[in-house]
Amino acid sequence: MNLFQLFKNIAPYVRPYKGLVALALLLTSVGALTAQVNAYVLQYTINSIASLVEQHKQLAEGLHIVAFISIVLLSKEILNIFISFGQKFFGEKIRIMISKDLAQKIIEKILSYRMAFFTADESGSGKLQTRIDQGVSSLTRTVQSFFIDIFPLFTSATVALLGMFNANVYVGLAGLCIVPVYFIISQKQAKKLKGWRRNIRSFRENKSGGVINILESISVIKSFNREDIEAKKQSDLQTALTDTQMRTRSTNFKFDGLKTFTEQFGVVIIIILTAYLVLIGQMQIGAIMLHIMLFNNVTAPIRQLHRIYDDVNDALIYAEGFFDIMHSDHEKEQSGDYRPERITGKFELRNVDFAYPNGTQALFDVSMTIAPNTITALVGLSGAGKSTVINLLDKFYASACGEILLDGVPLCDYDTRFLRENIGLVLQKNHIFSGTIAENIFYGNPNASYEEMVEAARQAYIHEQIIRLPEGYESSALLLSGGQQQRIAIARMFLKKPPIIFLDEPTASLDAIATEQIKNSLDAIKKDRTVIIISHSISQFIDSEMIYVLKNGRVMEHGSHEEVYRQEGVYKEIFDAAARSLNVEKISGTIEKK
């Protein structure tokens, strides 16, 4: 990304604040003028006093000059208080507002993207967060530094240079000649330092990340006696960090020295030139002060140039990652506009082939019919494609939706939001948001009444346990056990009341007691609904009305439990293995003995 593209991308976010921008620019222009006042006042002071001295006048006769100077300088400073406050305040306000807008806009964008965006490698949650944070902060820093540093300093420099030309063309030229030299040195400095600051930052992040890693895996480190290795890793990082820090400092000091020399060289030239002009009677002595101070204003922004250059470089790098996320419009969720009165829940998949965006072909020629108001189980080993079927039916991935019908209408034609209103999804791990239990259940239907919410909890067999908690429904949901959290997710489903429910290994991460308790909740929610269940647990798929057996993305067998078992294929293999692993004989023996 180049500077022009950066401006083009950021312009729409600055536009809403044009009033503020205009105000900041106006103050900057006034500030650029007041910044030169000292130079002129000093010139006037020296000239006036010198002439008094020449005429052997006493203090009393100079008082009016002193009074005049004091009034001008103090008035200017009072004006400056307002100008500098306004500049900083408006610059900061623009930064804060743009940062707010960028952060909000990107969240809204991300929420609107299709599932494929989230499962792509480059969108790991940590990576996305870093790209967004760095993007927002470096972009807004650049905008702010434009209003607070770059623009005011360069305007003041231009006005000062004009002042020098106005005083004398040769003095102006001398000032102008030094500028490119200074500029070249600053640019070399920036080029040398390019990326070092970023390196330092990333070393620091790694270091603090390192401590977190140590804390998280301390039991493994200790049990393997690997304290030395961990300490060495940290020490290597520290060494790299200090090396880079020292190199940055020494480069900076060298270039700063060179710049100070150039600046002083310029000052010397200007003094010599002005002294000559004074001596040949073209100017009064006060001009020396005027020229030096104006020259100082000319060089001030260039002194900061390497820092500004580095900031802008950072912004260019981070802005690219940021706007990539912001503009991946092709990832937007696709939606039709079909919204029938009622959904019965009859799904038909016709010879569906499906590959994930990364190219993994997950389904081959899959045909299925999911009858409404029945329970259909998808059975197969891990990686067989079961979750993929559910992903497609929920329109998380759109490419194959033309071959999938719901109640006879292609899934593509459905309004996606409407479709998802009618589908309930219970996963192996349901996300519980930080907040109260009540808030978490209300997520299923934010418009439900409190009584309806409690009724949903009752249907999910969790109400009794909730009211025993000290704060009841107001307790934090994150404190619940895994099994309880799963039932909160099921209660959410009761509140949502969707006609279609997908259960993707809903009890896989739970212990035996929790699984048994949840079975009641699940049996209750399955009633009169179209349910697809994925499970490795015999008890959950054995009484489904229809079983589809998948292997390597293909449907191998289908039918009722007895039918598919009789086919002596994959299902029998899986079922027998599951039964053997349960050690049914010993279990039944134990239970009988009791």
Ligand code: ADP
């Ligand atoms: P199952 O639910 O039967 O365990 P999945 O449907 O999750 O199997 O996976 C089927 C195949 O698709 C596997 O090879 C898996 O690696 C791949 N897969 C699953 N999700 C993704 C994804 N988001 N991106 C790419 N490949 C995926």
